[in-house]
Amino acid sequence: MVHGYGLKLGKTLIQFYYNLIIFSGMLMFRTGWKDGDDLSDYSSSGVWESIRAREPEVDWYNIVWFGQCIPRHAFFMWLIMRQKLMTQDKILQWNHTRNNNMNMICCLLCYEDIDSHHHLFFECKFSAQIWDRVRIEAGMRNVDPKWSAIVDWLRHRARSKSAANLICRLIVAASAYAIWRERNTRFFKNHARPPENVCDSIFDMVRYKLMGLKFKNTPKVRALLDKWKIHGDSVVDDGG
Numbered sequence: 031m032v033h034g035y036g037l038k039l040g041k042t043l044i045q046f047y048y049n050l051i052i053f054s055g056m057l058m059f060r061t062g063w064k065d066g067d068d069l070s071d072y073s074s075s076g077v078w079e080s081i082r083a084r085e086p087e088v089d090w091y092n093i094v095w096f097g098q099c100i101p102r103h104a105f106f107m108w109l110i111m112r113q114k115l116m117t118q119d120k121i122l123q124w125n126h127t128r129n130n131n132m133n134m135i136c137c138l139l140c141y142e143d144i145d146s147h148h149h150l151f152f153e154c155k156f157s158a159q160i161w162d163r164v165r166i167e168a169g170m171r172n173v174d175p176k177w178s179a180i181v182d183w184l185r186h187r188a189r190s191k192s193a194a195n196l197i198c199r200l201i202v203a204a205s206a207y208a209i210w211r212e213r214n215t216r217f218f219k220n221h222a223r224p225p226e227n228v229c230d231s232i233f234d235m236v237r238y239k240l241m242g243l244k245f246k247n248t249p250k251v252r253a254l255l256d257k258w259k260i261h262g263d264s265v266v267d268d269g270g
C-alpha cells in the first residue's frame with residue numbers, strides 16, 4: 031500500500047510517498063519522491079532540486095561564489111550585486127513624509143551625501159581612500175573606485191584560477207564587507223576608525239584566508255605569497 035503527501039508548486043505536483051513492502055519475510059519501509067511524472071528514491075538533494083526556485087544564471091556568479099571565498103564576504107557580495115543592502119537612499123524612498131530627522135540623514139563615512147550602493151562602493155570619499163590603497167595590492171591600480179568598473183574588471187578574469195586573481199576577488203569582497211561594517215559600527219556604536227585601520231583589517235582578513243590555502247609551487251606564486259608575508263611548506267604545495 032502506498033501512502034503520500036502532496037505539494038502543488040505551479041503546475042507540478044510534488045509528492046512524498048512511503049510504501050510498506052514485504053521483502054524476504056520482513057516488513058520493509060520504503061520512502062520515495064515524485065516530482066511530476068518522475069519517481070525516485072527519497073533524498074534531500076532531490077527534494078531541494080524539486081522545490082528550489084530557478085532563475086537564469088547570472089554572468090557574475092563566479093566572482094561572488096568560488097571555492098576559496100570567505101563565506102560571509104561572498105554572501106555580502108551577493109547582497110550588493112542584488113542591491114539588497116538597507117542603504118539610506120532606500121530608506122528615504124520609503125519615507126515619503128520626510129521629517130527633520132530624515133532630512134539630517136547623511137553618509138556616516140564622509141558626511142557629505144546620503145549613502146547608497148554606488149556611494150559606499152566606492153564613490154564615497156572615505157571608501158575611495160580605501161580603494162586607492164587596496165587596489166594596488168590587488169593589482170587593479172587602473173580600476174576606478176566604481177562598483178561597475180570593478181565588477182567588469184573581475185568578470186573579464188572570472189575564469190582565471192591564478193593566485194593573483196583569487197587575491198583580487200578576496201580583496202574586493204573583504205573591502206566591501208569592511209566598509210559596510212565600518213558604516214554600521216559608526217551608526218550603532220558611535221565608534222569611527224580612520225581608513226588606514228580599515229585597510230589593515232582588510233589585509234588581515236585576506237592574509238588569514240591565504241594562510242589556510244594550498245597553492246602551486248611556482249616562482250610567481252612564491253613571490254606573491256612573500257609579498258603577503260606568507261612563508262612555510264604548509265602553504266606551498268606541488269599538488270596544486
Ligand SMILES: [Zn+2]
Nearest residue numbers: 137139140154
Ligand atoms: Zn560617504
